Amino acid sequence: MRNLEGYISSAANPRVKEWAKLLERKYREREGKFLLEGIHLVKEALDAQWPLEVVAFDEGSGVLDTFAQYLEHEHKDGPAWIPVSPDIIMKCSETGTPQPIFAVALKRPPSAELLFGTEGGLVAVLDAVQDPGNVGTIVRSAAASGATAVVLGKGTVDLYNPKTIRATMGAIFHVPVLEADLSELLPEAAAQGVSLVGTSLQAAQSCYDYDFRCRNVWLVFGNEGSGVSEQVSELVHANVIIPMTGRAESLNVAMASTLLLFEAQRQRNFTKTIIPVHQPK
Known part of the structure; x- marks a missing residue:
């Protein structure tokens, strides 16, 4: 996996704080980014070749097996795949029992x-x-x-x-x-x-x-x-x-x-x- 980055364990990590801010509209508008929570939405974005900056996943959940076909054909300009702790998944989600994966997507407003x-x-x-x-x-x-x-x-x-x-x-x-x-x-x-x-x-x-x-x-x-x-x-x-x-x-x-x-x-x-x-x- 060319784009696999190192494990992030702390919810206090600066990158994690930036991701979590996207739960608020003012930060989404300022950064031009938004969050995608869960397996289905991340797959839909990948299938549509929507620009994703990061895919964060709970390494211990085994969820990455579901995305094997995407990783096999990974493009060098594709998203960074980052293993994270369950605490980080929770911090970047609005749901009480979040799925073990989310993505940071770029806005692409049409003309x-x-x-x-x-x-x-x-x-x-x-x-x-x-x-x-x-x-x-x-x-x-x-x-x-x-x-x-x-x-x-x-x-x-x-x-x-x-x-x-x-x-x-x-x-x-x-x-x-x-x-x-x-x-x-x-x-x-x-x-x-x-x-x-x-x-x-x-x-x-x-x-x-x-x-x-x-x-x-x-x-x-x-x-x-x-x-x-x-x-x-x-x-x-x-x-x-x-x-x-x-x-x-x-x-x-x-x-x-x-x-x-x-x-x-x-x-x-x-x-x-x-x-x-x-x-x-």
Whole structure:
């Protein structure tokens, strides 16, 4: 292992202190780095060739065996693999029982230009969505439904919050996610022919009647408690409602966004196939 470094045992080690600081947003923003906790996220990052600075692992756990294939094809510019004590794993994690491996990843924010370079683009826009689990789930659904990107407006929880990262389940490496001022970005999108669609319980049009095909569509979702802000709502071209034949006041924002993203995918990629039924003679 070309990039294997010496064992670090003390949580007071200066490098460890720098890693642990990344649990706080101000340090993540200052350093341009974030933490990935656990086997799945580290593997997803390696598979996506995401830039990693360090992979720290509990040497006594045997977790390195799980990464044998990555170490066999290790690149000289790849991350440093550093064996550390369980105390260090704990210090650099927000979970009570952390997995025996984490990585320090570099931020790689995409350019806003990609939003307008895709014909028939589909973008999820979040206006002050504050729950990390909701944001992570929406990113995951966007990646799964083939969305072009996810845009995080002001007031939305930090994408690189460890809880948000965990909730994406690695989808952050498969769909571009960028931050923007919606009061500036949405008018620009409208000027370029993008259809801006929101959701409302008062909307007259069903999401199943809205035509998501052959156009660039951005789906706008608002805060868990107050919905889309008045300023952003004024920029939306149309609102749709998700019909509910059962009894519920409303849907969670992550559920609503998932439903609309997959309805757009269905309309764009799947046509109705009539399967003949053979009647018994």
